[in-house]
């Protein structure tokens with residue numbers, strides 16, 4: 001029997017990155033990951049068909065929204081077909097035999113650095129360097145035998161690249177999670193959805209945003225996220241991104257047909273199944 005082809009999933013970062021963990025956690029079928037060293041590259045991979053889906057971090061419970069990714073969602077017109085909340089545990093990794101006092105430089109992905117700011121502020125005289133990916137930083141320490149550099153990454157990266165964990169769980173708050181979106185080129189009509197993401201613009205007038213949000217409230221639609229996104233070239237004007245969830249589909253449909261008349265440039269970015277936040 002012919003072997004079933006594995007789904008190709010674009011991830012930001014390399015093997016053992018948090019994106020790879022997110023991809024293997026979300027998909028139950030056989031997958032292979034397509035490594036991308038930026039979120040822009042990840043979108044290009046999906047756009048040109050080098051991957052079937054993409055997994056994209058969108059917000060973190062310590063570091064907040066990844067604003068550039070909201071722009072990418074608007075620009076690429078992909079469909080959000082799912083989401084995942086992944087618990088994030090950060091570790092400081094170094095070559096075996098290294099002591100914390102040997103470390104002169106710490107490098108990692110900027111979102112990882114922001115999640116460990118309390119720990120990093122407690123160190124003196126250590127240079128913090130941003131990289132494209134947590135796992136890539138770990139691999140660099142190993143491959144270049146960097147004796148005075150440590151990487152912030154997960155425990156899989158420690159194992160994969162043969163590094164020692166110098167400090168465990170250095171995230172500023174132990175209940176730390178990153179929300180990832182699963183993107184496809186087209187919407188999947190088979191998905192039984194109870195959550196949606198959308199963006200729109202409102203007139204710069206008293207109450208225009210409040211009116212639109214009240215429409216959701218009146219239809220018993222729960223707002224789970226609101227993010228304003230600057231409109232480039234129109235200073236002080238914003239596009240509003242919201243995530244909403246519902247119990248009864250009819251409530252959502254009713255709210256949408258009313259909201260459509262209250263806002264401009266309404267763009268539904270995806271309807272999908274809401275994920276649970278499970279702390280470990």
Ligand SMILES: O=C(O)C(=O)C[C@]1(C(=O)O)C=C[C@@H](O)C=C1
Nearest residue numbers: 017018019057109111133134178
């Ligand atoms: O560097 C990684 O390992 C990533 O997968 C990127 C990323 C991010 O973009 O937020 C993913 C999860 C964590 O929040 C830290 C970094």
